[in-house]
Amino acid sequence: MPRVSFFGIVREIVGEKETLISGGDTVGSLLEAISAKYGMRFNEKVMETPERKLDLILLLNGRHIEHIGGLSAPVKEEDHLAVFPLVGGG
Amino acid sequence: MERLNMLRVNLTEGTVKQEPLNEEWVKQYIGGRGYGTKLLYEELEPGTDPLSEGNKLIFANGPLTGSNVPTGGRYMVVTKSPLTGFIASSNSGGYWGAELARAGYMVLVFEGKAKKPVYLWIKDDKAELRDASSLWGKDTHLTTDALLEEVGDPKARVACIGPAGEKLSKIACIINDKHRAAGRSGVGAVMGSKNLKAIVVRGSGTFKAANPEGLKETLRGAMQKIKENGVTGEGLPTYGTAVLVNILNQLGSYPFKNFQEAQNEGAENHSGEKLAETYLTGRTNCFACPIGCGRETALDDKKGEGPEYETLWALGSNCGVNDLEPIIRANYLCNELGLDTISAGGTISAAMELYEKGYIKEEELGVGPELRFGSGDALVYWTEKMGKLEGLGEKLAEGSYRLSESYGHPEFSITVKKQELPAYDPRGIQGIGLTYAVSNRGACHVRGYLISPEVLGIPEKLDPWETEGKAQWGKTFHDLTAAIDSSGVCLFTSFALGADDYADMIRNGAGIDLNAESLLETGDRIWTLERLFNLREGLDAARDDTLPVRLLKEPIPKGPAEGKLSRIDKMIPEYYKLRGWDEKGVPTPAKLAELGIK
Numbered sequence: 001m002p003r004v005s006f007f008g009i010v011r012e013i014v015g016e017k018e019t020l021i022s023g024g025d026t027v028g029s030l031l032e033a034i035s036a037k038y039g040m041r042f043n044e045k046v047m048e049t050p051e052r053k054l055d056l057i058l059l060l061n062g063r064h065i066e067h068i069g070g071l072s073a074p075v076k077e078e079d080h081l082a083v084f085p086l087v088g089g090g
Numbered sequence: 091m092e093r094l095n096m097l098r099v100n101l102t103e104g105t106v107k108q109e110p111l112n113e114e115w116v117k118q119y120i121g122g123r124g125y126g127t128k129l130l131y132e133e134l135e136p137g138t139d140p141l142s143e144g145n146k147l148i149f150a151n152g153p154l155t156g157s158n159v160p161t162g163g164r165y166m167v168v169t170k171s172p173l174t175g176f177i178a179s180s181n182s183g184g185y186w187g188a189e190l191a192r193a194g195y196m197v198l199v200f201e202g203k204a205k206k207p208v209y210l211w212i213k214d215d216k217a218e219l220r221d222a223s224s225l226w227g228k229d230t231h232l233t234t235d236a237l238l239e240e241v242g243d244p245k246a247r248v249a250c251i252g253p254a255g256e257k258l259s260k261i262a263c264i265i266n267d268k269h270r271a272a273g274r275s276g277v278g279a280v281m282g283s284k285n286l287k288a289i290v291v292r293g294s295g296t297f298k299a300a301n302p303e304g305l306k307e308t309l310r311g312a313m314q315k316i317k318e319n320g321v322t323g324e325g326l327p328t329y330g331t332a333v334l335v336n337i338l339n340q341l342g343s344y345p346f347k348n349f350q351e352a353q354n355e356g357a358e359n360h361s362g363e364k365l366a367e368t369y370l371t372g373r374t375n376c377f378a379c380p381i382g383c384g385r386e387t388a389l390d391d392k393k394g395e396g397p398e399y400e401t402l403w404a405l406g407s408n409c410g411v412n413d414l415e416p417i418i419r420a421n422y423l424c425n426e427l428g429l430d431t432i433s434a435g436g437t438i439s440a441a442m443e444l445y446e447k448g449y450i451k452e453e454e455l456g457v458g459p460e461l462r463f464g465s466g467d468a469l470v471y472w473t474e475k476m477g478k479l480e481g482l483g484e485k486l487a488e489g490s491y492r493l494s495e496s497y498g499h500p501e502f503s504i505t506v507k508k509q510e511l512p513a514y515d516p517r518g519i520q521g522i523g524l525t526y527a528v529s530n531r532g533a534c535h536v537r538g539y540l541i542s543p544e545v546l547g548i549p550e551k552l553d554p555w556e557t558e559g560k561a562q563w564g565k566t567f568h569d570l571t572a573a574i575d576s577s578g579v580c581l582f583t584s585f586a587l588g589a590d591d592y593a594d595m596i597r598n599g600a601g602i603d604l605n606a607e608s609l610l611e612t613g614d615r616i617w618t619l620e621r622l623f624n625l626r627e628g629l630d631a632a633r634d635d636t637l638p639v640r641l642l643k644e645p646i647p648k649g650p651a652e653g654k655l656s657r658i659d660k661m662i663p664e665y666y667k668l669r670g671w672d673e674k675g676v677p678t679p680a681k682l683a684e685l686g687i688k
Contacts, residue, residue: 007336008329011363055320057546062342062650066551082340088321088546088585089331089383089399090536 002030002075008085010056014038027060028071030081057084092298094151094196097217099210101284102143102202106210106217111196116153117602118686121196123179124576124616126150126168129199130177131619136626140172140276141258141283147200149190149249149289152578153600156191156377157297159309160316161580163188163377171275172283173260173433173489174507174532176624176634180263180277181536181575182249183376184270189247191578192293204285209250211241212291222287227253229426230265237290250288251278252428257479258282259487261433261510265425269384269395270376273430275509275531276489300601308594312587316380319586321548326383326582327373331399332362334513335407337545342649343518343554344403345511347410347463348439349504349640352515353649356412360402369418381582387418397421397431400535403513404435409442409469416466420473427477433489436510438472439463440490440502441482449497456481504638507532516641516658518651519544521552521560524661525568528635528675530620536581538567548585557657561664569613576616615685618669618677622687631675635662 001020011017014034021037024030035043058065059082065073075081093116096109111125119128126148138144148168155162165187171178190198193212207222225233234248249266255278262278263271281287299305316322325333338344339357346354358364365385374384374395386395397405397417401424406417424431438461444450445461455461458475459468475483485493490503490510504511509532516523521540526533535541540563544554552563570589574581577596589606596602596609604612621629636642641656666673670681682688 005340007363008325008333057337059337059340062340064341064545064547064551064554066547067553067555082336084333084337084340085325086320086546087325087329087333087337088542088548088582089326089334090539090541090581 001077003080004030004034005080005082007082008087010083010085013041024075026071026075027058027065027073027081030075031071055086057086058082059084094191094194096197096199097195097212099198099200099219100202101200101204101208101219101286104204104219106219118612119616120152120573120576120596120602120612122150122152122155122164122166122576122578123168123181123572124612125197126166126179127177127616127619127623129197130168130170131623134170138170140170140175140280143203145170145280145283147277147280147284147286149198151187151191151196152576153196153602154595155578156188157299157578157599158378159579159595159599160313161376161379161381161583162578163379164578164580165190166575167264167272167277169277169280170627171277171531172258172279173276174509176507176532176627176629177530177620178275178277179531179575180272180274182264182266182270182272183379183580184267185377186247186249186266186291187578188377189291189293191297192295193291194293194295198289200284200286203283207285207287209237209286209288209290212289214293214295225287226256229253230428231268231426233288234268237288241290241292243292246290246292248288248290251281252426252477254428254477254479254487255279255282257487259429259476259479260492261430261437261487261489262428263430265428269425271425271430273432274534278428299599301598304598305595308591308598312591312595313380315586315591316583321546321585322381322582326381329362329366330383330385332365332385332397332402334399335361335402336363338514341518341545341554342646342651343515344407345513345515346407348408348443348502349511349515350443351648352518352646352651354407354412357407359412360406360414360417365414369414376580379580383582389415389418392422394422394425396425400513401431401435404432405469405473408435408439410463411466411469413466416470419470423470423473423477427474429473429477432512433510434473434476436504437476437486437490437493438469440494440504441472441486442468443502444494444497444499449499450482454482458482501639504640505533506637507634509533514541515646515651516637516656517646517654519554520557520657520661521554521563523637523641523656523658524560524564524665527637527658527662528564528665530617530624537571538564539571539581540564540567542585555651555654557660561661561668564661564665565668566610568617569610572613572616573609576612611685615687618681618685619687621677625676635675
């Protein structure tokens, strides 16, 4: 099963650092599976809505999903998705 | 409009003179970094030894420092750097700069050298040099407390050096308000070389906007953008900068053990998330800052501020140390003794590599712990020795380049222009490597923070592995940053604001006629003048605009960016061309004419 790690405020929302989740063969469907597992709090905070842009940094095996197909990027059994809130610094 | 003034302090003669600002320079270079660079360029004799009486030490606010513009509390220290031999411009926040503006000054310039330790006490239009002999040798916290008591005003603000600056460590910083640092390029050593221990300031004036109604309107929009932006409205306030640790580590571009690797399995243990669970006690804001990225922390026996992301990495991952306790302790020591945390960490990590490879001998350590990667004891012990210039610490205080070179292995110094690299591996993030290599003040992440598009996706997501287009991004970021650094506003606002916002704020706040386009051109002018300063001081583009050989020849050994090398060779020629420089990195006469530089 793909491994999913949570960071920053997302970790506080889901209440754990890491989980194994099945049911997603793309990043998008994996996010839906995560959403189903963690319910409304995750949904409201981090899922994309028509009113609000997705404020997440998603790294699949250390690559930002933007460069490997976005939400359609394929996810394999042994893959690792890291979910970060939008943060910054210097 | 009516401008603030400048104070010229001749330490050799013990005189303090008030002078008007040069209005033409304000129009062309704004203030802060730009004005300071122009002043240094015009007044410094080429080839001056940075630690001699001939060097000049400039503190320059922007015209918005001390205003109600969000984050308008920044000042810049401009001088010739003893670390790089080129221009130094080190920025700091806190409250000191705003207090200087309230006292009526935008710029202070120090010349010569005092016969004995002194400090400058400024209270509005009265300024005098006072004896600081009893403070010499004291750390920055004790110095600050003693000075506030001596001037009898707890609301005064203090910028000072610690023992590292007094003893001329080339990586010494200037600390204001106890916890904020004009950190880089050894500006603290220049202050020490002049026997200037501190500047204490208290003012009673208020900011006068050129166009109060226009500024009010501009600020309404700017505040809204800062509040609504994911980074400035939520990310930085909630987690500070430390939350970047896990992101960079997951990307495999988080340097580990002096850049021998780029991913650290134990990074979670010193991450922002871990810090929040353990030693974090509160948040702090600088003057007029709605963001509040500062972190208050406490150990069993001490309290302080930080560590920030750069410090967590430099004193932590880069030294192979993952435990927060020794990292925090070493961070506090850097602030108290007056050392730049990035260069301190980069120097200890180089020393660890030199020791582990057999170049630094055990007998050189005295009673100190072995300089081994991962040793928190070594980190804390050698940070203290470096800050006090004791034993082997005297060699460490020269910075990693001179240290490594003294053992015949300069390749272990991960520096550009002899200044230690920040916390992003240029092999896995190509654009930031370009900005390190061509940075006028040596390796630096805050001249052109391409991490924003390359990692965070702001204002749009760029692929960190690609080089194409990065030269243009680098130039634009360099120019915009130079203008922001000259305004008195914090760079962090640029996650939310654009060139037009800054132009509006400077125009309405300071009466300098700028729009987005001319603001960027002003940044270009400042960058180019810094370049001219460096060329006059002997900069050779082939030798100096490059990265350490490790990053060009040793691929990242494992992790997501495995096999990657920096390809600055693909970006630098295009960068020069976009700047209007020739292939040797020299601005062409046509470019100088275009920018109005004579």
